Amino acid sequence: MSREKSQELLEAIDMEYYLDREAIEYRAGMGSSGPQLNLRTCPVCGGDAWKVYIGAETGLGNCFHGSCGATFNKYSFIKAHLGNPPAAVVRAHIIDVAREMGWRPARKVARAVEMDAGWELPHSIPLPTEDGQNLQYLEDRGVTTELAAYFHLRYCHDAWFNYTDSEGKRKGQHFGGRVIVPVFNMAGNLVTFQGRDITGAADLRYLFPKQLPATGRYLYNAHNAVGAKAVCAGEGAFDTIAIKKAFDMEPGLRDVVPIGTFGKHLSGRLEANSPSGDDQLGAVIELKTRGLVEWTTMWDGEVAALEDAVKAGEQIRKVGVRSFVALLPKGRDPNEVPPAEVIKAYMRRIELTPANMVKLRLKNPYR
Incomplete structure (x- = not known):
């Protein structure tokens, strides 16, 4: 997670709420810099003589117990309180607390579109x-x-x-x-x-x-992926929408743009690609010139779908974009599982290196 996103989460956490939530003994008072919290026990040295002071608003503080001298911000205090677990555990804990306090991850704003196409949609x-x-x-x-x-x-x-x-x-x-x-x-x-x-x-x-034109000529939602470093490809429109919904719930994935392929293949040929992006492989090449680094395929949890995803991944690799595959529960697509399953599948995605492609072909997990 970027420094900016971590800071956004931490700013959402009120320290008095957090201390109450975690049953940490404290006294509220005023210090020279504003509201101050005096804690009985230091999460670093364990001293319990009321020698820890932190700012109620900033979370910045110190321990004055003996030679401890520990300094805190919100993150370091929470990490020490949890017993210094791995960063991913601390991050998940912070997200849970921030959500309890009403925080929600900012959603990507859609690019402006042009609806005047020279023909009319059905009245809608x-x-x-x-x-x-x-x-x-x-x-x-x-x-x-x-x-x-x-x-x-x-x-x-x-x-x-x-x-x-x-x-x-x-x-x-x-x-x-x-x-x-x-x-x-x-x-x-x-x-x-x-x-x-x-x-x-x-x-x-x-x-x-x-x-x-057939929808399979285009990548669904690709106009919102221009400039993105990472995309995640579902199959149909509602799969793409389900991926968007899930990623909006996970702050670390809000910059991954969901797109759709309208089928389990990519249209176009690499040896005759469309530089204007008027077929799907041409669109991938165009996105790469705009900054795309990673492509993840998240199609149905089926034998044939995974085989097709590996083939598509080979094509993506040939244009110089790192390719991954995300495995959903067997027989399910992104629109048929809870958002947590979509997030988990993405987090556990497999990079389609030559060795991994061979492994997936020889031992398809959906067989």
């Missing part, structure tokens, strides 16, 4: 609505109003997408009863979309507009 309502309402369908799937806004989701109640076919005839597709998922290119321009049925009565769960 941007989510959340002007009065802050969301679809119950999305709420049931864990898609909050904040996530709906970030991904520019819309709801089409009863409308058509009109297009001209190859023979010049005007036709239409009915997108009523569907969540509209806009897809943007690297520049943030609307290029296509898909509609997810929410009624349960449609023959097709997903409907794709005719005469527009």
